[in-house]
Amino acid sequence: MHIQFKAAGLSAALLLATVWPALAEKISLKDVTGRDVEVEVPVKHVILGEGRQIYFLAALDKTNPFEHVVGWRDDLPKADPETYKAYLAKYPDIAKLPTFGGMKDGTFDIEQAVTLKPDVILMNVDAKTATEEAGYIEKLAKVGIPLVYVDFREKPMENTEPSMRVMGKLMGKEQLAEDFIKFRADAIKVVTDKLEAAKPARPVVFVERAGGYSDDCCMSFGNENFGKMVEIAGGTNMAKDIIPGTFGTVNPEQIVASNPDQIIVTGGMWEAFVPGGAWVGVGYGADLTEAKRKLEALTKRPAFTGVKAVEDGNVHAIWHQFYNNPYQFVAIQEIAKWLHPDLFKDLDPEATFKELHARFLPLDYKPGYFVSLKGE
Known part of the structure; x- marks a missing residue:
């Protein structure tokens, strides 16, 4: 960024010389794909390639995470309407933010993006192939707009920390990013240390991805995302050798x-996608009585007939969006408590989530993220 001024007074020049370097600096950073990207930081104008990226942007700005967002993908109101409503109530101007379609479905409008003059476009790594095939990186580079990849979905247990560090550099919040990373690591260590000491038998766990979203059965996870969370929490992911x-x-x-x-x-809460569907509506402030009713209904399907977990009541539902944000440590604690209730009887994942909100997030905490048929 260049600033031109006429010799209209040495004092003004000195002021700019002393203040401006503190405001902007061009750096080279590696995104989670290993690309070297030059970006002027701290960024002032950001396009979110997915609306749910607000989950991690919010962790770095408790006051107003939307302050620098000039556009975002239109997925949050549909994929997580309760969280969107909570943010909308606190920051009503987000209703006016320009929205985009997705890279993967070919509805991202690059011309619109350019007119918003972002300092950076954040893109999830799962859109990388589509982004490259469309030549977006080169097109954006021609107009001086860098694109940075982050990942909280494909390999979240590997890429969450580097993604948060990238975000810390972009937003000028590096220490806050490190504080969050430590909070997350400590919360996971509470689980792993106890498991390492006790070495309990590992129950076999089937994780159904978005159960009831469609009539088909059954989507699941290989050895990453919720599949990896199960392993960290002291279980054996049933599908890890089935799904590559x-x-x-x-x-x-x-x-x-x-x-x-x-x-x-x-x-x-997927009413926007599948109205009246059999999905289990857990999430921000969810009605857990209704969620439990719908969870129980899913156990009547042929895939779960006579299965030990159903017979013993060890069937649980968890907020799907843990698969796509840096709060997975809360999910790991809750899963550990389900799998090893005696070992983790003193662990309180709700308290961990409340502390996360109190320390890092703009929203007040509301329960509703977990439900179980085990009599909780």
Whole structure:
């Protein structure tokens, strides 16, 4: 960024010389794909390639996480309407933010993006192939707009920390990013240290991704995302040897044959996508009585017939969006408590989530993220 001024007074020049370097600095950073990207930081104008990226941007700005957002993808009101409503109530101007379609579905409007003059566009790594095929990086580079990849979905247990560090550099909040990373690591260590000391038997766990979202059964996770969270929490992910990547599908017969000890269904408020669907509506301020009713209804499907987890009542639902944000440590604590209730009887994941909100997030905490048929 260049500033031109006429010789209209040495004092003004000296003021700019002393103040401006503190405001902006061009740096080179590595995004989570290993790309070297030059960005002027701290960034003042950001386009979010996915609306749910506000989950991690908010962790770095408790006052107003939307202050520097000039545009975002239109997914948050549909994928997580309760969180969107909470942010809208606190920051009503977000209703006026320009919205975009997605890179992967080809509805991202690059001309619109350029007119907003962002300092950076944040993109999830799962959009990388589509972004490259469309030549967006080169097109944006021609007009001086860098694109930075982050990842909280494909390999979140590997990429959450580097992604948060990238965000810290972009926003000029590096120490706050480190504070968050430590909070997250300490919360996970509470689980892993106890498991390492006790070495309990590992129950077999089937995680159903977005159970009830469609009539098909059953989407799940390989050895990443919720699949990895189960392993960290002291379980054996049933699908880790069936699904080669992060996401995939297992057939009902495989579930019956594996006879899992525990079942965890991810859910959300998806009325906008599947009106009146069988999905389990957990999330910010959810009605847990209704969520529990819908969770129980899912156990009547053929895939869960006679399965040990259903017979023993070890069927649970958890907020789907833990799969796409840096708060996975809360999910790990809750899963550990479900899998090893005696070992973790003193662990309080709700308290951890409340502390996360109190220390880092702009919203007040509301329960509703977990429900179980185990009599909680």
